[in-house]
Amino acid sequence: MEYATLGRSGLRVSTACLGTMNFGAPGSCDETEAAGIVDAFLEAGGNVIDTADGYNGGEAERIVGRAVRGRRDSVVLATKAFLPQGPGPNDRGLSRVHLTRALEASLRRLGTDHIDLYQCHHWDDSTPIEETMATLDGFVRSGKVRYIGCSNFTAAQIVEAQWAAQRAGGTPFVSLQPEYSLVARGIETEILPVCRRHGLGTLVWSPLGGGVLTGRYRPGETPGADTRLGRLMASPIPGARTWAEGFLNEPNLAIAGHVAEAAAELGVAPAAVALAWVRSRPEVTSVIVGPRTLDQLRGNLAGLDLALPPEVADHLDEISR
8 A cells, every 4th residue: 555645734645545435324334344344444554534424324433433443543534524414504514613513523423532634525605714714723723633624625615715724824725525537537627736736635536437437337228226326316315316317428438438448458347447547647645435345445455556557548548538
């Protein structure tokens, strides 16, 4: 496992990050399986585990906290806040009220006295960014948070946040969690250049393009009920079907076909090729993988260890540009 400095900080993180969205999800990854995944990830040399208070009603945080008990100091523990934690008007967002409550709740669920990387899960239009950054700076000064970051912010929102921290003489963001894969390269235009200028490392999510790049989906075929996109298509959650359908378009499936061809030539799984391409991008600090099973984790780590031949990497870069 290799390590890299996270943005403009001294924090060293593994180039693979364990995502825990599946931990505690009904019918997905129970605590026994999750504990095995955490053990294998740490044994492989990974050190950064990412979760959020909104993952499965806080259950993911509880599972992670129990899984790292006794070895907390060897883990870079990252979590996020923004999503609703109750029915009240102050039970969501990035206000001082909600963030303070959310941090304390996350600390309890994780069974720790500090968070290594505390992240804003989404931008909050209803809260002045100055209030958010001042609140986060207070967390750092109190010792309850070591570093701060953001997720799903636009380039302009990153700039606003960093300027707000600078004006107040406070703590700036050191990281961004953006979506990035061969079928989702929009961050290359503005977001990645802004991250470079403003000192943010990247922990990228959905490197397999919602599963499209694994080779499990074919043009004109309905996703199987046992697949990720199949479950999303059948989900009662508003927007889940739309999100899934957004991946299952002709250009994306064509890119997936090229990935499958390259994988066949190299004698590896398509997912390994897709992960290796993301890992090879110089702007990527760490790649978030979110396995449901131990076998999936092992496959993901193998992909992140794969070095693509330059001609294969260049071809995939060109056809997905």
